Amino acid sequence: MEQQGDAAGPRDAAQAQGGSRPAAFGAAAILSLAVPVCLAQVAGAAVAGGDGITTGSFATLWTRLAPQLAYGLQSALVLMAFVLGLLIWQRRAQRHIGWLLVLMPGWVVMIGLAPLSSWRTGIAVILAPWLLWCAVHYLMRRMRRHDRRMHRALLAQALIFPAALLLPLPATRIAAFALWWLGAQLLVAMAWHLWHLWQDMFLPTLEERYPQSDFVLSCVLIGFGVLAILTAWALPGSGLAGILGPLCLLGLGLHRVRGFARALTQSELAVLQGELRLQERIAELERHFEQVAETKLEQVTERERKRIAADLHDDLGAKLLTIVHTSESDRISTLAREALEEMRLSVRGLTGKPVQLLDALGDWRAEVVSRLAQANILAEWKSPAEDIEHTFPARAYVQTTRILRESVSNIIKHSGATHCVISCSAQDGYFSVVIQDNGQGIPLELEGRLDKGHGMASMKARAKQMHGQCLVESGPGWGTVIRLTIPL
Known part of the structure; x- marks a missing residue:
């Protein structure tokens, strides 16, 4: 209670x-x-x-x-x-x-x-x-x-x-x-x-x-x-x-x-993304300016090449042609003709258009076989198949032509060979030329110094300019082998 x-x-x-x-x-x-x-x-x-x-x-x-x-x-x-x-x-x-x-x-x-x-x-x-x-x-x-x-x-x-x-x-x-x-x-x-x-x-x-x-x-x-x-x-x-x-x-x-x-977080993220996009844009502009500068440089270089080629053709070419036709000395006339050919080749390298590989092989074969025949050397030319469809830049054509000329000149002047085999091939994106003679080879006193004398240094330098290589193999009594490989 x-x-x-x-x-x-x-x-x-x-x-x-x-x-x-x-x-x-x-x-x-x-x-x-x-x-x-x-x-x-x-x-x-x-x-x-x-x-x-x-x-x-x-x-x-x-x-x-x-x-x-x-x-x-x-x-x-x-x-x-x-x-x-x-x-x-x-x-x-x-x-x-x-x-x-x-x-x-x-x-x-x-x-x-x-x-x-x-x-x-x-x-x-x-x-x-x-x-x-x-x-x-x-x-x-x-x-x-x-x-x-x-x-x-x-x-x-x-x-x-x-x-x-x-x-x-x-x-x-x-x-x-x-x-x-x-x-x-x-x-x-x-x-x-x-x-x-x-x-x-x-x-x-x-x-x-x-x-x-x-x-x-x-x-x-x-x-x-x-x-x-x-x-x-x-x-x-x-x-x-x-x-x-x-x-x-x-x-x-x-x-x-x-x-x-x-x-606030989203705005900070947007600012960060904007900075990244700005950096990418700046990098893109830098690349664009570099490309423009390179293009401008190429255009200026091309114009200068054309000017030099025109001067060589109009001045030096005309004078050499005059010497060829007016000289009473056969030796002077021959030297002038060779100089005229070299000048024309240089002009072609400065202003020429890309050359079909088959056409280039025809030019090289005619020149090499003709020069070796004049020196009483039997020339054997081996060409690749005729269905290849590759082009050579004008500059690469000129450099390869000069390497072949230097090689033939060395064979004629120093090898004492009676037979020469030239093999050409184009496969896997590379063009190769192998020149082999049966001459006396390079003397022992020059062993280890194959890149000195006989124009071999210039041949290697020209191949390197084309991102290729030029190898020389030789020994007393078994001839000389020159291997040229350049990318197509």
Whole structure:
């Protein structure tokens, strides 16, 4: 009996607190499932020992804690509004967040008007439609949408609502109607916002799609707002709306701060990518300028070659031709004719066009066989198949011709040979010439110095200029072999 009397005492005390009794009981029913550990620590040793939690004591505890928690959240809202203001000042493109910034201190002011008196009720009725106007504008501007008719309707509502205070009705009834009417509008706006976020997750391009993680977070945050409205309707005196509402606004503010951080990271990444693209562009321009410079140099070189070739042909060529036809000495005439041929070959190397390999082989065969025959040396020429289709640059043709001439000259002057075999082949991208005689070979005193004398050094140098090689094999008594290999 004493225990029942002790338990009845707190219930009587709770009932004596006034008209908020049903709300207190409802809040106790909700929060007793969410915070049992916290209540066990606060209620004292009797509660922690397992004697049970009475409804009256919980309502008293909630009545004490709810205003403190709401005050802390309101202070956090003011600080968050200040942070958002700094971010908006740094990035003017995010001005739509200003609607959320205004909504935060507006909520603090409206909640600060409670407990309601007659004049505070009037101020809350005047302020509430303006806060709804800010909330709807933020939700729409965040989706990059703007409806002028909606803007005008909300503005007209905010201007007309104060006239309701002139009606012969109690201020509490007007405030209750405003809570239901404006809360319903806000629920519709939040549902519209979530619907469009859902649609944005399925846009065609990946860059335009709304991230799924952000959608889930938005649902959770707006869910706090929905719960705040529902608890304000069902449990108007519980204080839950004063906690859930700031949680929703704080979450939205932190979400925008996270968006700022993500945008900053993306901008830094874009700057880095821009620098990389700029470096690539600079490198490309450098390569382009190098190519232009090389092309310009080639053009200048080509013009200079043509000028030199024209001077040789017009001046030196004419004089040599005059000597050939007017000289009474056969030796002088022969030397002049040879010099004229060399001059014409040089001019061809300066200005000539690429030569077909078959045509070049015909020219070389005619010249080599003719010169060896004049020296009483039997020449045997072995050509590749006639179906080869390769071309020789003019410069390579001239250099190869001079190597062959120097080789034939050495055979005629120094080898004492009676037979010479010239084998030509073109395969695997290379052109090869092998010249082999049956002469006396290179003397022992010149062994190890084959590249000195007899024009061999010039032959090797010319082959190297064509990215090829010229090899000489010789020994006393078994003749000389010259191997020329150049790329086609």
